[in-house]
Amino acid sequence: MKLCIFAKDRIGAISDSSVTDITDLVPQPYRDDPGMAMNVLIRNWANVRQEISRALSSLPKLPLDSVQLSAPVCAPPHVFAAPANYRKHIGELGAQAVTKTTRTAREQGFFLKAPGSITGMAEGITLPDRPGRRFDHESELAVIIGTGGKNIPRREALSHVFGYSCLVDLTMRIEPGTHEEERSMRKSFSTFTPIGPWIVTADEIPQPQGLSNRLWVNGQLKQQANTAEMIVAVDELIELVSGVIELSPGDVIASGTPEGVGPVVKGDSVEIEIEKIGRMTLQVR
Numbered sequence: 001m002k003l004c005i006f007a008k009d010r011i012g013a014i015s016d017s018s019v020t021d022i023t024d025l026v027p028q029p030y031r032d033d034p035g036m037a038m039n040v041l042i043r044n045w046a047n048v049r050q051e052i053s054r055a056l057s058s059l060p061k062l063p064l065d066s067v068q069l070s071a072p073v074c075a076p077p078h079v080f081a082a083p084a085n086y087r088k089h090i091g092e093l094g095a096q097a098v099t100k101t102t103r104t105a106r107e108q109g110f111f112l113k114a115p116g117s118i119t120g121m122a123e124g125i126t127l128p129d130r131p132g133r134r135f136d137h138e139s140e141l142a143v144i145i146g147t148g149g150k151n152i153p154r155r156e157a158l159s160h161v162f163g164y165s166c167l168v169d170l171t172m173r174i175e176p177g178t179h180e181e182e183r184s185m186r187k188s189f190s191t192f193t194p195i196g197p198w199i200v201t202a203d204e205i206p207q208p209q210g211l212s213n214r215l216w217v218n219g220q221l222k223q224q225a226n227t228a229e230m231i232v233a234v235d236e237l238i239e240l241v242s243g244v245i246e247l248s249p250g251d252v253i254a255s256g257t258p259e260g261v262g263p264v265v266k267g268d269s270v271e272i273e274i275e276k277i278g279r280m281t282l283q284v285r
Helices: 034-043 045-055 154-160 234-242
Strands: 002-006 010-015 018-021 061-063 079-081 111-113 135-137 139-145 161-168 193-201 212-217 220-226 252-254 269-274 278-283
Touching: 002 034, 010 034, 034 045, 139 212, 139 234, 154 161, 154 234, 161 269, 161 278, 193 278, 234 252
Parallel strands: 079 252
Antiparallel strands: 002 010, 002 193, 010 018, 018 061, 079 111, 139 161, 139 252, 161 193, 212 220, 212 269, 269 278
């Protein structure tokens, strides 16, 4: 199933090219807060899934192309991100790279992005006023946690996944010798974590390693890889993160970017597409 947030505060289920408003199926008092409503839906998915499936055949539908889609998960408890998780990406930025050796996500672990940096298609990307600084796109698979837990073993990790989405990890690059802010700060400006266009539940993607991942800027292909090339696979990432902190329903794990990262500027159009999930277009302002 595909789940979305549309019209800013409505929860939708997508079928074919239409959207069914299922907001009223979310327990009160969370319906007026889309972030909390989606988290509650994720937490209670086992109890409400059949009711939602039945509702799809009886509730009114809207054409998908008539609604504006926001980030499908906009208030996660945490946003974890894997650094250096594709070998060809390591060191490709030269002096502007944080990881300059062969250390991968397996050795470095993870970093945090601010949940407030999340945005969606309707909002797009707004670059901050930082004259002379470079802002880069990074195309990534987003993993949304459904069942929380601590010290989750790799063999059980995928059963803790609620679903998957596309994610662009925007980054303000360091300038060696002048500007060398912490990674989490440079990646946490408002709108620097676009997610969307919707969540595809994990039952539709039983194996997340093997998905094509592509990103275009103004129609020009910039990044192209397959999640099979990830150094640390999704199950190991969940094991790694949960070994440090207890995961919660709605948590997001950004699984790392392949090679080909590059700058975006005001006026650009960024498109990301991940196999079996969908395509999201973002305007840069």
